[in-house]
Amino acid sequence: MPEAPSPTRKRIVDAATRLFYAEGIGRVSVDAIAEKAGLTKRTLYYHFRSKDDLITAYLDGRDQPNLKQMAGWFDAAEGTADHKVEAIFANLARVARHPKWKGCGFLRTAAELASMPGHPAVKAGSRHKTSFETWLASELSMHAIDEPQTLAREIVLLMDGAFSIMLVHRNPEYIEAAGHAAATLIRARCQNRA
Known part of the structure; x- marks a missing residue:
C-alpha cells in the first residue's frame, strides 16, 4: 500500500491543483503555487524537483x-x-x-x-x-x-x-x-x- 503523502506535499499539490485547473499549467508559476500553499519556493522544491513533477502529481491526484x-x-x-x-x-x-x-x-x-x-x-x-x-x-x-x-x-x-x-x-x-x-x-x- 502506498505511503500517504506528507501534509506539506499534499498542501502543495492541493494549491497546484486549484491553480492549474483554474488557469492552465502554463499560466501558473511556481511562485504562485508556493504562495497559494503558504510556503516558500524552497520548501516546494524540497518536495518536488521541478514544475513538471508537480504537474504530473496534479494529474495523478x-x-x-x-x-x-x-x-x-x-x-x-x-x-x-x-x-x-x-x-x-x-x-x-x-x-x-x-x-x-x-x-x-x-x-x-x-x-x-x-x-x-x-x-x-x-x-x-x-x-x-x-x-x-x-x-x-x-x-x-x-x-x-x-x-x-x-x-x-x-x-x-x-x-x-x-x-x-x-x-x-x-x-x-x-x-x-x-x-x-x-x-x-x-x-x-x-x-x-x-
Whole structure:
C-alpha cells in the first residue's frame, strides 16, 4: 500500500491543483503555487524537483477520484448498460454547467504539452484515459455486450470530443448529445446480437 503523502506535499499539490485547473499549467508559476500553499519556493522544491513533477502529481491526484466518480454515476443509474453510460454523460453535463468548470484537466494539460509527447504529465493523462477505457470495457463485457473494447474506445472518443467542443462553445448540450450517441451505439451492438 502506498505511503500517504506528507501534509506539506499534499498542501502543495492541493494549491497546484486549484491553480492549474483554474488557469492552465502554463499560466501558473511556481511562485504562485508556493504562495497559494503558504510556503516558500524552497520548501516546494524540497518536495518536488521541478514544475513538471508537480504537474504530473496534479494529474495523478485527479486520476482515481475521477474514475471513482464515473463508476459511481454508472453504478447509481437504473437500467441497462445504455442507460448507465448515458448517465455518465448526463452527470458530466450537470457538472459542466457549474461556473467554475474548465473542462477535462487531462485533455487541457495534454493540449498545453502537445509539443512534448514524452512529458510525464502527458503519460499520466494517457494512463488515466486508458484506465477509464479499460474500466468501461470491463463493465460493458459484464453486461454481455459484443466487442466491449471497441465500443469502449468509441465511447471515449465521443466523450473526449464532447469535452473539446464544450470548451469552444461552452454548451453542455454537446455532452448530452454525445451521451445519446453512446447509448445508441450500445443499443446497436445489442440489436446486432439478437
